[in-house]
Amino acid sequence: MKLLKQDIETFRIQGYLNLGTVFDAKELATISREYDRLVRSEVQVLGNEEEGFFPYRAMLNFRSPELQKFILHPRLVAVAEQILGEEVRFWWDQGINKPPGAGSPIAWHQDNGYQRGRTQEFLTCWLALDHSEQANGGLEVIPGTHTAGQQEHRWEGVHAVIPAEGLDTGAAVPLDVGEGELLIFSSLLVHQTLGNQTHDRQRRSWVIQYCRGDQHNEVTGEVYDNRPWVVRGGKTLAELHSERPFHLARDHA
Ligand SMILES: O=C(O)CCC(=O)C(=O)O
Structure with missing residues (x-):
């Protein structure tokens, strides 16, 4: 998929871009089926008692060869x-x-805020498996915030959150992402998702992230060579391979 020069420019300026439909109907049906098999409230949830729990699952690609292909x-x-x-x-x-x-909600944060220490900007690909908008818990972003570097986060339970007192949300925009559309955004873009206020429309996202080959922890110096290679020297690998194995419990975040 070739991005237009103008698209890359827009992505660099605002920090996000809707690429429209990237996968065909058959591919989306496969993703949906595997997703529904894996992301179930009996297995793992986020959220809280008062506002409601919702299903969550990390590293779906480790659990499904079909998803790994994507x-x-x-x-x-x-x-x-x-x-x-x-x-x-x-x-x-x-x-x-x-x-x-x-x-x-999943409150205002940058994806970098979830990392121990500090790491470089990476790329988030956010695939909407259902039409996603404000009413059913869609994304809100603050355009351009990725250019100001990493902000201070504090942990609220399992979530890394930018404290409200340090954040100007005046320029926030809700995003409307159609079913099957792919939104890309910078890991430094400030964003949140709200609760789902609807009675009948679920809102499923599959979030896939990529980083540069030399991605490292700026505090410890650790190179993230437990993350599998996808492209080396401009060539896409036939299968995922990393120098060190990734252990979900130990290497999480
Ligand atoms: O899809 C969602 O509800 C949350 C996405 C998000 O904030 C993230 O992946 O960092």
């Missing part, structure tokens, strides 16, 4: 390569389903 999907990889360059690793993926009435 990490190396030529259209997705081409996008990652155009943004990140010729050395690309897979960073992280997760499924988040906000079913009707699941009121808990």
Whole structure:
């Protein structure tokens, strides 16, 4: 998938871009089926008692060979390569389903805020498996915030959150992302998702992230060579491979 020069420019300025439909109907049906098999409230939830829980699952690609193929999907990889360059690793993926009435937000944050220490900007690909908008818990972003570097976050339970007193949300915009559309955004873009206020429309996202090949922890110096290679020297790998294994419990965040 070739991004227009203008699209890359827009992405660099505002920090996000809706690429429209990247996968065909058959591919989306496969993703949906595997997603629904894996992302279930009996297995893992986020949220809270008062506002409501919602299903969450990390690293779906480790749990489904069919989903793993999508990490190396030529259209997705081409996008990652155009943004990140010729050395690309897979960073992280997760499924988040906000079913009707699941009121808990995922409050304002940058994806970098979830990392121990500090790391460089990476790329988030946010695939809407359902039409996603403000009413059913869609994304809100603050355009341009990725250019100001990493902000201070504090932990609220399992969430890294930018304290409200330090954040000007006046320029926030809600995003409307159609079913099957792919939104890309910078890991430094400030964003949140609200609760799902609808009675009948779930809102499922599959979040896939890529980083540069030399991604490292700026505090400890650790190179993230437990993250599998996707592109090396401009060539997409036939299968995911990393120098060190990734252990979900130990290496999380
Ligand atoms: O899909 C969602 O509800 C949350 C997405 C998000 O904020 C993230 O992946 O960082």
